[in-house]
Amino acid sequence: MATCYLSPSKSVTIPLQTNLFTSTPKPVFGLRCNLSLPSKTSLITGEPAPLYSSVKTFAPATVANLGPGFDFLGCAVDGMGDFVALNVDPHVHPGEISISAISGNNVGKLSKNPLRNCAGIAAIEVMKMLGIRSVGLSLMLEKGLPLGSGLGSSAASAAAAAVAVNEIFGNKLGFEELVLAGLKSEEKVSGYHADNVAPAIMGGFVLIRSYEPLDLIQLKFPNDKQLFFVLVSPDFEAPTKQMRAALPAEIGMSHHVWNCSQAGALVASVLQGDLLGLGKALSSDKIVEPRRAPLIPGMEGVKKAAMEAGAFGCTISGAGPTAVAVTDNEERGKEIGKLMVEAFLKGGKLQASATVKQLDRVGARLVSSIKI
Amino acid sequence: MATCYLSPSKSVTIPLQTNLFTSTPKPVFGLRCNLSLPSKTSLITGEPAPLYSSVKTFAPATVANLGPGFDFLGCAVDGMGDFVALNVDPHVHPGEISISAISGNNVGKLSKNPLRNCAGIAAIEVMKMLGIRSVGLSLMLEKGLPLGSGLGSSAASAAAAAVAVNEIFGNKLGFEELVLAGLKSEEKVSGYHADNVAPAIMGGFVLIRSYEPLDLIQLKFPNDKQLFFVLVSPDFEAPTKQMRAALPAEIGMSHHVWNCSQAGALVASVLQGDLLGLGKALSSDKIVEPRRAPLIPGMEGVKKAAMEAGAFGCTISGAGPTAVAVTDNEERGKEIGKLMVEAFLKGGKLQASATVKQLDRVGARLVSSIKI
Numbered sequence: 001m002a003t004c005y006l007s008p009s010k011s012v013t014i015p016l017q018t019n020l021f022t023s024t025p026k027p028v029f030g031l032r033c034n035l036s037l038p039s040k041t042s043l044i045t046g047e048p049a050p051l052y053s054s055v056k057t058f059a060p061a062t063v064a065n066l067g068p069g070f071d072f073l074g075c076a077v078d079g080m081g082d083f084v085a086l087n088v089d090p091h092v093h094p095g096e097i098s099i100s101a102i103s104g105n106n107v108g109k110l111s112k113n114p115l116r117n118c119a120g121i122a123a124i125e126v127m128k129m130l131g132i133r134s135v136g137l138s139l140m141l142e143k144g145l146p147l148g149s150g151l152g153s154s155a156a157s158a159a160a161a162a163v164a165v166n167e168i169f170g171n172k173l174g175f176e177e178l179v180l181a182g183l184k185s186e187e188k189v190s191g192y193h194a195d196n197v198a199p200a201i202m203g204g205f206v207l208i209r210s211y212e213p214l215d216l217i218q219l220k221f222p223n224d225k226q227l228f229f230v231l232v233s234p235d236f237e238a239p240t241k242q243m244r245a246a247l248p249a250e251i252g253m254s255h256h257v258w259n260c261s262q263a264g265a266l267v268a269s270v271l272q273g274d275l276l277g278l279g280k281a282l283s284s285d286k287i288v289e290p291r292r293a294p295l296i297p298g299m300e301g302v303k304k305a306a307m308e309a310g311a312f313g314c315t316i317s318g319a320g321p322t323a324v325a326v327t328d329n330e331e332r333g334k335e336i337g338k339l340m341v342e343a344f345l346k347g348g349k350l351q352a353s354a355t356v357k358q359l360d361r362v363g364a365r366l367v368s369s370i371k372i
Numbered sequence: 373m374a375t376c377y378l379s380p381s382k383s384v385t386i387p388l389q390t391n392l393f394t395s396t397p398k399p400v401f402g403l404r405c406n407l408s409l410p411s412k413t414s415l416i417t418g419e420p421a422p423l424y425s426s427v428k429t430f431a432p433a434t435v436a437n438l439g440p441g442f443d444f445l446g447c448a449v450d451g452m453g454d455f456v457a458l459n460v461d462p463h464v465h466p467g468e469i470s471i472s473a474i475s476g477n478n479v480g481k482l483s484k485n486p487l488r489n490c491a492g493i494a495a496i497e498v499m500k501m502l503g504i505r506s507v508g509l510s511l512m513l514e515k516g517l518p519l520g521s522g523l524g525s526s527a528a529s530a531a532a533a534a535v536a537v538n539e540i541f542g543n544k545l546g547f548e549e550l551v552l553a554g555l556k557s558e559e560k561v562s563g564y565h566a567d568n569v570a571p572a573i574m575g576g577f578v579l580i581r582s583y584e585p586l587d588l589i590q591l592k593f594p595n596d597k598q599l600f601f602v603l604v605s606p607d608f609e610a611p612t613k614q615m616r617a618a619l620p621a622e623i624g625m626s627h628h629v630w631n632c633s634q635a636g637a638l639v640a641s642v643l644q645g646d647l648l649g650l651g652k653a654l655s656s657d658k659i660v661e662p663r664r665a666p667l668i669p670g671m672e673g674v675k676k677a678a679m680e681a682g683a684f685g686c687t688i689s690g691a692g693p694t695a696v697a698v699t700d701n702e703e704r705g706k707e708i709g710k711l712m713v714e715a716f717l718k719g720g721k722l723q724a725s726a727t728v729k730q731l732d733r734v735g736a737r738l739v740s741s742i743k744i
Contacts, residue, residue, distance in 0.1 A: 068632065069632075069636065070629060070632070071629045071633075072629060072632065072633035072636065073633075073636065207633065207636050207637060207640060208633065209633055209634070209637045209649075209652075210633075217636075217637055217640050217649070219640060247625060248625065249624065249625060250622035250623065250624060250625070251622065251623045251624075251625065251628045252621065252622060252623075253619060253620065253621060253622070253623065256623045256628050256631070256632075256659070257442060257443045257444060259628070259632060260440065260441075260442070260444065260628075260631060260632045260635045261443075261444035261445075261579065261580065261581055261582075261635070262581070263632045263633070263635055263636045264441065264444065264445065264579050264589075264635045264636055264638070264639040265579060265581045265589055265639075266636070267636040267637075267639040267640050267643075268579060268589050268591060268639050268643065271639075271640065271643045271644070272643070277581075277589070280581075287628070
């Protein structure tokens, strides 16, 4: 293991450490970030000590907007997401964090500079909140989610990182603080909105009631009900700028009342476990989806195909291009997905892949840990 | 008892019948309405026979809009409302209805022509739905609610009448059909909206999800929670036209998202029995209340007074001028009401009266009946 300190702010760490992804020690390289806090070698009063030498966390994919829940509602889907492994690293300057490795989807597009990486920014925020000045950390990110798919890729990285830092220091922070840390990350990547990062951290459905102060409402979907999401991602990069430009600046009163009532119906359907109602609300958006769907080739036909195949509802996941449909049966979900894939090919000349996932009721979580 | 038939469509009935309000028989006078259906003296196949010779029903006051629930959400409040007494009347032409008496508030402003009276229109609709062609009915309306107060006065009359006709013929129709009948009435009086008449009929909180087809969601407030409404009505006639003209035609995206999220939060708060959240949502409207409140002298100060006195939230009831605040304690409610009355006097130079009422969980109901 070698550590080269060029200067306090330009050091490069080359630690040899346990990689929780591969379970074999290997050297990792990375930039690190100064938290603008004085570094000290001994623990400062009130600063929590790490309970673990390393932790591994997972944060799920998320579906934001959900039709009329535009910009304030999202939910987590199980079995897809990002992993973060975090180590207490004596070779990282105390109070700082280093991203030592990124693996998985879109590795080339992600920066190892913690200040420019979703996971890094969220981790730094949590370290700040905890007042960590005596311990250096190194972080490895394993991207399970593709970027720009509308499945909350950046939020999953931020959520996994925020929870990892919190866990390694004994789980001192609550959901709200972790979401605030995630928001700092989202702000730099896709705007100050929590409809992905809140459900990625908290699991299930989350309604963002306000930002000043942050006020989140967990909407508990009944445990005895099954809810499956059919997620169909076309091989297409959604034109982010056009997607945002397509949003109307002004909305007519009748459409406003309609979407508001559908948002209310969506919330009621979730809490009452009414899948038919949930699907109906999902499909009901008259404001955003009609503007964005035409920018995703074939989307109109994909929604039609989903509904004809028996989906309860269908809309665009986040800002797209993934289409999301809901059903209560996994096998039916697979059939719906197959027909949606065909519709993307037929109507949009796009290859697409389908997956059927359940609601994630847990959110970002500890996967494994090694005690100090 | 005398009956004068001038012509089939211009008859005047002067029946002597049991008055359920006074419990003493007295002659009543009224116009009656032809349902445009052939009248027959014998029961037609499929036409239900009356089970009662007379029924008396009650329908509660309602608070519509509830802040961000503008035009699609309402709830019923207990202990205030309108009564309808309905009699099978052989002196009324079969298949027709006659309004024999109107008593209580604003009697002079109400027509006895069933086609121009909220109760009459709703009663006729229910008779049509049931296919009543062999029985004539006479209706007495006792107004407990003042007109134009924002407490769903017309809806209460329509609801009580619709339920009365349904009850007298054996309760064949469900909520949705009764609401549709009530809507016919509301359409003529204040526009095609069900946010008063649906809760007046169904009780509790009701979300109107759509009109084509009519789709209503009952939002069950937990039985173990107390919810009190402080209703403060100033001596002021709300300028209905101005109230409607004050609504913005177009709404900015940020306000739309805000109100949508608050509507969702309101629904969640009701279902979760979260009074603090319910109050917060009630107070949160950024679209309608800011435009309408200035048209009700003193309203801004009234809301402030309610909040300072410990109300969870406060807004305009329906289109006003009544102000509604919520709390979980009756005594606190009285104190809040007192301060709101003072604020109307101080800020708006208006006399006002306050009352504290619980959530009505039942809706329009049978009060008494006499079997045939």
